Amino acid sequence: MDSDDLIDTLRRIGIEYGGVAGTVLPTRPDVIIMRAGSVVVKAHAPGAEREPLVERMRATAHPALRQIMLQPVTEEVITAGDRLVTVWPAGTPVNPADPDAAPWEAAARLLARLHAVPARTLPPLREAGGPGRVATTVARLGDRSAAELAVRRAFSCLPSPSAGPGGLTHGDWHMGQMVRAPDEWILIDNDDLGVGDQAWDLSRPAAWFAAGLLEPQVWHRFLDAYRAAGGTAVPPDGDPWERLEIPAQAMTIQLAAAAVSTAGRAGRPLDEVEEILVEACLRIIRHRSACHAVPTQ
Amino acid sequence: MQCPKCRGAMRTYERNGVHIDQCESCRGIFLDYGELETLTRMESQWSQQSHAAPPPPPPPVHGAPGYGAPAWGAPHHGHYGHHRQRSWVGMLFST
Numbered sequence A: 001m002d003s004d005d006l007i008d009t010l011r012r013i014g015i016e017y018g019g020v021a022g023t024v025l026p027t028r029p030d031v032i033i034m035r036a037g038s039v040v041v042k043a044h045a046p047g048a049e050r051e052p053l054v055e056r057m058r059a060t061a062h063p064a065l066r067q068i069m070l071q072p073v074t075e076e077v078i079t080a081g082d083r084l085v086t087v088w089p090a091g092t093p094v095n096p097a098d099p100d101a102a103p104w105e106a107a108a109r110l111l112a113r114l115h116a117v118p119a120r121t122l123p124p125l126r127e128a129g130g131p132g133r134v135a136t137t138v139a140r141l142g143d144r145s146a147a148e149l150a151v152r153r154a155f156s157c158l159p160s161p162s163a164g165p166g167g168l169t170h171g172d173w174h175m176g177q178m179v180r181a182p183d184e185w186i187l188i189d190n191d192d193l194g195v196g197d198q199a200w201d202l203s204r205p206a207a208w209f210a211a212g213l214l215e216p217q218v219w220h221r222f223l224d225a226y227r228a229a230g231g232t233a234v235p236p237d238g239d240p241w242e243r244l245e246i247p248a249q250a251m252t253i254q255l256a257a258a259a260v261s262t263a264g265r266a267g268r269p270l271d272e273v274e275e276i277l278v279e280a281c282l283r284i285i286r287h288r289s290a291c292h293a294v295p296t297q
Numbered sequence B: 001m002q003c004p005k006c007r008g009a010m011r012t013y014e015r016n017g018v019h020i021d022q023c024e025s026c027r028g029i030f031l032d033y034g035e036l037e038t039l040t041r042m043e044s045q046w047s048q049q050s051h052a053a054p055p056p057p058p059p060p061v062h063g064a065p066g067y068g069a070p071a072w073g074a075p076h077h078g079h080y081g082h083h084r085q086r087s088w089v090g091m092l093f094s095t
C-alpha cells in the first residue's frame, strides 16, 4: 500500500468514526495522525507488532486508567496495508509556541497517578519501550566525529539495564504526550506503555535539567508536584538522583545521539542546544568511574 | 584484547594522533577521557564556543531543596537564554 492509499484508508476510517473527511496533522515522521471531526486516526510506525499493540489497547481502555490515559474510541486495532491503525478522541495538545505555559504540574500528577496503578489490575503488558530506544538510537549514530565518539563512549559507560521488578510506565513521556480532552489534561500515546522502571518517565526532564537546558525552578516544580501526588519512582523526600541517575544519563545519551545524527544528516554543525547535550555526555564519561577502566593492550 | 562490555574483539585505530579502541561487535568506544578531550578540542566546532566564555553567574534558585543537581550535571546554571531555540522546544515536544 503506498502512502496515498494509506491516507485514503485513514480518511475512510475517519469518516466512519468522526463523520467527516479528515486532515493530516503534523507529527513525527514515522507516524501519521489524521484529525476527523471529534476523532483522530493514528497509523502507528511501520513495523509495529500487532499483538503487543492489541494488549496495550486493552490495557489503555481499562477503567483503572480513566482520566489518566486517553481512552480509545474503539479497542480495535485496524489493519491498513502493512500499517496498524487506532482511533482516539481528538484533544488539544500543549502549545509549542508557548513553552512557558507548559503544564508541568499536571504532567507530574498524571505520571504519579499512572505509576500508582498496580500493573496486575490491568490486562497483561510487556516490557515498557523506553530503555530499548537508547541502544537503537546510539546504534544508528556514526563513529567518525568527536561528537559521535563522545556519545558512543558515554554509552559504553552505562551499566547494562537491570531487569528490576518495575511498575506501570508510560515509556515515552514528553510534553507532546498530553492533550486536553475536553477540559482536563490527559496522557496520550500507548506505543511504549508497559512494565518497567518508572523513573524512566521522569528521565527527559531530569536529563534536560542536568544538562542545564531546563530551568531549575521548572524542574523543581515538576519534581515537587510528582512527589506531592504520591509518585513512587523516587523516594518521597531526600535525594531523588539515586533513582534518576541512570535513566537520566541514558536519556541524555539518547537525546545527544539523536541530535548528532540529525545534524549529520543535514550536513550542518551542531547548534548550541546540541552542543550542550554532547558536553553532558563528556561529563557523564568523566563522572562514571567504570569508564576509567581502559582495556590495556 | 577483548571488549569489557561484550567480550567482542577490539580494534585500534588512530585519529589525529589519538589511539581509539573500538569493539567490532558492539561498536563501543574505549579511550581515555584525556584523549577524548584532546580530540574534541581539535574538532573545535562544538567545544571552543562553549568553553571560551565564562559562564554567567547562577540565577537564584527559588526554594530549591538541598538535593540540588546531580554530580555530573551542568557545572554552571544552565543555558536558559537558549530556551526558546527551536531545537530545545522541539526536544521538549518530541520522541
Ligand SMILES: [Zn+2]
Pocket (backbone or CB within 6 Å): B003, B004, B005, B006, B007, B008, B023, B024, B025, B026, B027, B028
Ligand atoms: Zn563490545
